[in-house]
Amino acid sequence: MTTRSTRPEPSTRPDPSTPPAAQAPTATPAPTATPAPTAAPAPTTPPARGPLFLGVRHHGPGSARAVLGALEVRRPAVVLVEGPPEADGILALAGDDGMRPPVALLGHAVDDPGRAAFWPFAEFSPEWVAIRWALAHGSAVRFIDLPATHTLAATDPTWGDGEEDEADQGLRIDPIAELARAAGYDDPERWWEDAVELRGAADPVAPFEALAEAMGALRETYGHGGHARDLVREAYMRLQLRAARKEFGDNGVAVVCGAWHVPALTRATTATADRALLKGLPKVKTEMTWVPWTHRRLARRSGYGAGIDAPGWYGHLFATQDRPIERWMTKVAGLLRDEDTFVSSAHVIEAVRLAETLAAMRGRPLAGLVETTDAVRAVMCDGSDVPLDLVRDRLVVGDVLGEVPEDAPAVPLQRDLAKLQRSLRLKPEAQERELELDLRKENDAARSRLLHRLRLLAVEWGAPVAGRGSTGTFRETWRLRWQPELHVRVAEAGVWGTTVGSAAVAKAEARAQEATALADVTALAEQCLLAGLGAALPVVMTALADRAALDTDVAHLAQALPALARSLRYGDVRATDTTALGEVAAGLAERICVGLPPACTGLDTDAAAEMRGHLDAVHGALPLLPDATGTTERWTGVLRGLAARDTVPGTIRGRAARLLLDEGRLxxxxxxxxxxxxxxxxxxxxxxxxxxxxxxxxxxxxxxxxxxxxxxxxxxxxxxxxxxxxxxxxxxxxxxxxxxxxxxxxxxxxxxxxxxxxxxxxxxxxxxxxxxxxxxxxxxxxxxxxxxxxxxxxxxxxxxxxx
Incomplete structure (x- = not known):
């Protein structure tokens, strides 16, 4: 599989428009700010000044509030957002009541679903706020970044996420770090928070104009200074901007994009020159949909992550309109109390005071995440990082899983999976949890079949683990966690069928026909029985019989027998007809009894150790076969012969003697x-x-x-x-x-x-x-x-x- 991940734009890679870690404020927002796009009153519209360019840092609460304020002032007729234009048709779903961020746009190649990219949005993402504002106020909203049909057709849709050549790396700069250095800061993130995120302004547009001017100066000083492919992206954005200005007028357009791109969008170029940059780009047919995202994926710096450190903290700041530090400390206290740590109201008060004092001593405008973390460690955790790690995991990052409307576009297999999840009351969750199943119950048995079928389709929603209770065949324990990238796996599995059951049958049959090793086919037969795929068993059993008849290697036979024996055992509780499987297993056992003694002669140390493992596996599997009595007697004779034969390596002779002694036959x-x-x-x-x-x-x-x-x-x-x-x-x-x-x-x-x-x-x-x-x-x-x-x-x- 060649799954391609990460949104191919600044929010998921360290390009100049999204500086490292892409942190939003680590301090409190202005008390008068409001996160809801429709909450702010409409002020008097100032004189028109051309298109409104809002250069932002992706996933920043302060940037999101500033965008909201600027849109309320200018009230544009159209909002242009950095993102894939193929998603314009499903943008209206962002205003649906069933849409709960974090969510992401998923784009994948129709003929190769593994080639995929994500564009994640949180409730505090400036782009998300702009989209919601436009939908709430009747303004048009469009994506203007380079189409996914081109980015997914590239060799690497992530566009060199850490893999660009040395020459390209030499061109790239971190604009925020350069501005911070000029201001005398050694930490670019702290400078951004102090200078941009935490500073209010009477004119909400003024900060964006100042930031655009600063970015323009940096681009003049360092040349382009960004990723080489940004030139292509910016050329496409300029073409879309020209079309919008022609349709809505210069004063009716607002653009929300990475701050680094603003100078390029305002630069005077010709449409002919921009089209020339786009000429000859590769294409691939692409589909787009909305999928749930998680805070943990927002917090990752690579793979599917968006590169921010504290999405739970940022979400708290954005959603809290007043006294955010006090409310945050209350959340922390509640979490620690739930974990049986003594925390009183006095602890909360003292922690708030310490955070504010630290902010004042450090010259910060307001207390931020660093100050609150230091205060929590000192006051509530007695200086220990152990409970503090729990706070970071549960609150600073968090296990929030978004939701998308049921009518969002999806492949048929995804719709069938969602239907099964609802009917089996098996809700996807971002937080890892264990699920105990009793296979004698109809609903639990159906859950087990679904999870096993998904594993066969490489959709690793759950993994079987050793349970704390009974080890009988009627019990199963699963460890479940739903990850956003599983939507890509589901899209890939959609080529096998439109339902989970039919897709699993088709893939099992294909694997049986392609398998060359006997152990692979026996393992597949075991999977089919666990997943209740009776329709696939005829093809699998034919392949199993063919491979077993042709394979003369006793080690291969011994390696294959335990899986068949377990499958026969599973059949008792799963009501599966295993007659044909039992015949093949009996034939394998007979051939092992005949071929094992000569195969154990003349082995070196490593081969003897491997054969000893096969000996143990066969010994444990034989009692599970249908004719266990006759087979066990034959096996006892084999062990006696191995224990007494001088030409057999010592480790095998000793093991054979021990197995006979444990069975009471010696x-x-x-x-x-x-x-x-x-x-x-x-x-x-x-x-x-x-x-x-x-x-x-x-x-x-x-x-x-x-x-x-x-x-x-x-x-x-x-x-x-x-x-x-x-x-x-x-x-x-x-x-x-x-x-x-x-x-x-x-x-x-x-x-x-x-x-x-x-x-x-x-x-x-x-x-x-x-x-x-x-x-x-x-x-x-x-x-x-x-x-x-x-x-x-x-x-x-x-x-x-x-x-």
Whole structure:
């Protein structure tokens, strides 16, 4: 997939019109400002002075308020906004009651949905405020940036987001940093906040005129100083500006764009010259729609982010008309109280006072995010950054997820997904959460099928995780989080079908036909059963049978069998017909039993370790097959042969012996005999150490086995003390890896046993035993736990758990 992300314009990349971090004010706004586009009264219109150019920083509350004030003064007949013209047809949806920012325009290539770009808007974005004002006042509103049909056709629709060549990088400047340096500031963001965002003006248009003059001086000093492709974008903007002036007159036009572009739009050029710059641009057929966005994506500096640091803080400043610091501290206190941190009203009062004092000491016009954060850390968090990180995550950034109207354009697959989400009461959320499903319930089973189908379509809304409760086949635990880029994945998956079910079937069939590895097909069969895609199983099973018949590699067969066994197990609770799957699995098991012994001969260390893993996987899968009894008997014979064959690597022989011992098919005396042979003086130390690793290594309870059977511990101890110094250096890493995996308590008990000297046999064990262990089973004490055990099992039966 070649998904292209980020809006190809200043709000999503560090071009000069959107300086680094694109921060809006970190201090309080003017108390009289109002965020609603229709709230301000209409003042007397001043004399006309030509088109109104409003150069802004994207996603800035102060810039947004200034735009609102300027539009109220001039009342233009048309508002031209920096954005893709293809979205003009859906601009009216921005005024719909069902539209809740943050939202984004999504543009994607029709023939390649993975080539996509976003234009995100927050409630405090100047462009959003301008659009809403125009719709509320009956003014025309249009996008005037270079069409997405050209930007998406480029090699990189993000237009070199950090990937431009060195020559181009040398041309780019940060205009805000240059202006801040000229003003004596070492922090460009703080200068912008102090000089622009926090300063009120009697004439709301005056700040924009001053900023345009400053940008013009910078462009004269440094040349163009921006991205080379900005020249093309600005040429297109000038053409659209000419058309609007011709239609609405010079005095009826307002332009809202990045401040860096304003001097270029006011520069005298000819239409012929501008058209020449646009000649020959590549094109691609494009579709546009509105999609929900999140504050977290606004806070990211790359990928799908818009590059601002504190969207939650900015949203608070924009929406709060009075006493924003007091109200912010109250929010912080409420969050900390919800997390069981003691915060009183006195803390809130003191934090507000400290923030205001810090602002005064630092020469700031008003307290900003830096001052409030310092105050919260000192007063409410006792100097700790741990609760402060929670404040940053939940409030400074936030988990706000926008909404778009149901009638917004969307691919059919997206509409079907939205319908399923509503019917299953599975609402997309920006905040990560866990979902426990009981597959015996119809609604939960349908939810599980939907999530599995989306995963097959590469729409990773949810990921299965290990649950805290039952591990039975009837339970599933998912970790869900809806990300804005999933809309692109849905658009890409739309090529497979118009509904989630049909698309998943089509993609499963295509993957089955294209797969070359047997394990890939078995994994796909498992996915189909989990997703309830019975319609795809005939094609998948045909491919599975073909690959299984042709594959002669025992390792491949062993790798494929566990997935089939799990699929057969899932069929019990999901009411899926797995007869054909069981036949294929039985055939694989038969071929593994025949081919495994010769395949384990003559392996090097790495190959032996890999084969040992396959041995464990097959051993766990065979009991799940339909004819488990007959297959298990055959498998027992295979393990006995591997445990006794000298040509098999030690790690596999030791593992085979251990599996037989755990299943009760190898008596303890025989296990001790096999260990004695493996650890005999004639066995090379490296082979003996490998046998020990296979027998007692890993998380299989080998440590407890040595604790309870001192005969085995004595054999290991006697062998280890007899290893020569040179050989000990070679086997030490392997032994250390084996024994370091044990629990601390097990290692401590083994040390105590070795310290006192383990007996050579169980018969010699008298009173000198490890703490907590007896010499034999005390049947009378063991019977005492039976009533409690019956009570526990009875409670489980009442729940009906399938464990």
């Amino acid at each position: 008596v303890e005396e025989e296990a001790a005999r096999l260990m004695g042979l493996a650890l005999s003086p004639g066995t090379p130390p490296a082979d003996a150490a490998a046998w020990i690793e296979g027998f007692v290594g890993g998380a299989s309870g080998g440590g407890m086995l040595l604790v309870h059977d001192e005969r085995l511990l004595a054999l290991v101890d006697a062998w280890l003390t007899g290893v020569t110094a040179d050989a000990f250096t070679d086997v030490l890493p392997l032994l250390r890896r084996t024994f370091s995996a044990y629990e601390p308590g097990v290692r401590r008990t083994l040390g105590e046993l070795v310290a006192r000297g383990p007996a050579a046999s169980a018969a010699s064990r008298t009173d000198a035993v490890a703490p907590g262990f007896g010499t034999a089973l005390d049947e009378e004490r063991a019977d005492g736990v039976l009533p409690v055990l019956e009570l526990i099992l009875g409670e489980i039966d009442l729940v009906g758990a399938d464990r």
